[in-house]
Amino acid sequence: MQPTRIVDHRADRSWSENAVRLIEADGRRSADTHLHLVTLPAWSRWTVDGRETGVDLYLKDESTHPTGSLKHRLARSLFLYALCNGWITEGTTVIEASSGSTAVSEAYFAQLIGVPFIAVMASSTSPSKTALIERQGGRCHFVDRPGDVYAEALRLEAELDGHFIDQFTMAERATDWRGNNNIAESIFAQMAEEEHPIPTWLVVGAGTGGTSATLGRYLRYRRHPTWLAVVDPQNSVFLPAYESADGTLTSEIGSRIEGIGRPRVEPSFVSQVIDKMIGVPDEASIATARYISERLGRRVGGSTGTNLWGALQLVSGMASERNPGSVVTLLCDPGDRYTGTYFDDDWIAAQGFDLSEPTAVLDEFFATGRWTAPAG
Template sequence: MNTADSTATPNLIQPLQVEGRAWVNGALEQLKREAARSADTHLLHVELPAYPGIAFYFKDESAHPSGSLKHRLARSLFLYALCNGRLREGQAVVDASSGSTAISEAWFARMLGLTFTAVMPASTAPQKIRDVQALGGRCDLVEDAGTVHARAAEHARSGACHLDQFGLAERATDWRGNNNIAESIIGQLALEPCKVPTWIVCGAGTGGTSATIGRYLRYRGLDTQLCVAEPTGAAFAHGWQTRDRTVLASQPTLIEGIGRPCVEPGFIFEVVDAVEQVDDADSIAAAWLLEDLLGYRYGGSSGTNFAACLRLAEAMRARGETGSIVTLLCDRGERYRETLYDPAWLAERGVNPSAALKTIRASIGCV
């Protein structure tokens, strides 16, 4: 018998270290208070005479404090990082983003007193870069858009918390409710003639929004169909058609935030009922038209969504159907003043939306 073993003090279970838990609790409280202060975004109603019996609704996500749909995602990503023990006091934060998510993440990082770096393609709209910097964020610009993930991972290996919107978007948001965008839309339609929309249309950047909406519609047992609006040739469209997650985009796009070059982890094909591919000129023309209809400028992805809505409405009209179509106004058009709203910038890239704008105006009876 080993005497030392027989006389040693028994091993006692020791509590795990909870260093920094007080800061985490405080950060979570700040995020909860911010959510409570935030009013819901408007659901705008538009009637187009060319489509009798079909109501159009636009969920204006640009009204969030950080100016886009990504405000919801950024809050969810910070909550996810905090609750999974991945984010601690004083830790740097990083993510790969073409702009709107980065702006929203910079907004929340400033609120929590954290430094933030956005890894962005160098081609990102200049105003988006300035917006991140105005919120105290740093922009790490890369020439090859396909390397943003790897560069963000480099920052993470140096100790930064990688929020990883592309890897975590579809799981960070509670698709069963918690005022996600789908629950908000259905709630706002409660008093409308068509309480259950025929279609909801959104784009696919991270895939988080389409996954959340598609799952929520099934969770609620609603007959609403989900359409993803994609720039022509983008990866989601190819992958959805073949269920091949290895496909790549067949052509680039000027529409930031959607039209990914590869199939992202958050792309859930099975909850999407249709995909409409939209040429860049049509997306930009539709975005320009939104300003005439609604009085405000919106980004290119909002135009992509609107163009897809009009195609769905044409098909409904041809079948003699009535109902409603809901889509998203994703971010503020001022961010694209030097790009999508600058004829000279567009001309340099061989894009002239004027003809497309004339065609769309004629199709909706607004010449």
Template sequence: MDTMSNDSPIRTDPGKRGWVHAALARLEQESARSADTHLLRLDFPGFPGIAFYFKDEASHPTGSLKHRLARSLYLYALCNGRLDEGQTVVDASSGSTAISEAWFARLLGLPFIAVMPACTAPQKIHAVQALGGQCDLVEDPAQVHARAARHAAEGACHLDQFGLAERATDWRGNNNIAESIIGQMCREAQHEPTWIVCGAGTGGTSATIGRYLRYRRLDTRLCVAEPTGSGYVHGWRSRSREAVASQPTVIEGIGRPRVEPGFLFAVVDAVVEVDDAASIAAATQLETLLDSRYGGSSGTNFAACLTLATRMRAAGERGSIVSLLCDRGKRYSDTLFDATWRRDHGLDIAPWQTAIATALERGELVAPD
């Protein structure tokens, strides 16, 4: 069998499946080299008896929790016979998934096209291009799926994160974020989390966590943190797969305008809506607390954690809340973390910054007037 390194091309053997076997071996090598991500604990004076944990998915080689998903999507495509040597790979993505998919495409020696809304953060576009990927920018974000399907019709392998995320990942284990969280929590005082909090981009993460909690017969509840008025929010409440968003969001990666195929409502116990300004303010607070910058969806998660903790404290509950740090904040230096950009988008985060700082001291998150 060939010995492979990151820089050497994948060489095929005479067998029909030679390239596929070599590609699978390379993905297995990559997985074995990747250490698990850190689980960080924070305690706040306003919430005695409630421990906060944040799983740092931004520490993956491609800088986000989508590294796990991208690996799973490539494995799924290879094992289902949809991806062959030299074939172009395509997917619709606002950035983080595309960056991870471009990284794996380079690892396997494959061309990659990311179909992205033209309004995607420039840092994300540049990251895909730096990895050798091509960005097909679409003015109307609602058309990214159709554009990706057009590339697929021309012979590309469509990884289809939105259509396949909830089935591409093995929710019983193996590259499973829920399994990792529960394993890391087993030696903590509150080893069975009261809540796990995540967003809903493709629906894959929430589906995986929700299924795994049931599979392990755990009482841990799952909360989806979403931008106010997202498609998921309305779909979860009405159980309608025809639901659409009632307002847009600037928080990339979550807050989908429609109900995606991977959204499983029944495995989610609660949904917390978070204003965009609150998400950004919470992300700035995370930077202060952890001395590292994370993206807007991490802020959305943190704000939802504080909402749940407020409810727990009011009810006299103790326990732990686990959430995700989704991606690196430097990707949003020109947008969410830029004061001029926020002003141009009518986002005043100062009141929410005060509200969040107060909540950490007093144990109650109150929305500013």
């Protein structure tokens, strides 16, 4: 009789369990991000049956995460998902096709649990971006053509016996949309004692699509009467795909608003949970980021400008119809990352941007509540 073969991997569990503990402990040490009530002018309030009511606007400040952006939540979920699936084990090299905030946050978690991290990116990536990743212990691997980053990430995965963590595919499935301290659960918990605790609208952008998928699913799971609006920057295909129901659409031009918008419909973009999409011109995104930065007394990034352009439009509609309620959107990352771009007048001029028209729309909104931007 042949001897019974036994292959025992129980020893592998101890490292993975400790890695999960380290990530969970990091999450517990990090307080939840702030939810700011944005001060709106007097036109946002009115009286009904002797009681004052109106429209309130909130900013969920995701820039206060340890790595400074909304992507910190995604990176934590991606690492926990990969660890619990057994895809990351002791010594596994983690690989991502990104030069943005997700790669910064993933480098942070890789360093936390003691595994190597490689971000595959175009050789044209600015030194300031690579420095953020390297500061968290990651290594940057360059390709000449931006479209080659995915194939190169897969090649490195095979060559190094590593794990391509693939945010664009895994984002919508790595986050537990039913709860477990996701961003939706956090928003509703923080809104509980507000005048309008159940928001009329949640407004977010889409990069991977993971945040909008999480929010949309959570709203349906909890049966909240809240609408989900997704704002989409210029040159992104998410809005055209949503409008035409054609998930095969692609574009040769990438988004100039970092963190959101894609030239293809990513696997994590779940259009069926979105109630409305709003296209936002790049000039409007940047003008709003600069305008709101002045009002808040701190700089915010371009994607926050995109979010707010959509949110302010919805606030205006609710106020004009005397429909009281609340609107919640996200402050995605700090504006100091964009000193040389969105907040640089020379860069603005070099792009051919004229911010005067969207700035006039914002002036009119804050003065009167009216939204005068033409519909696209």
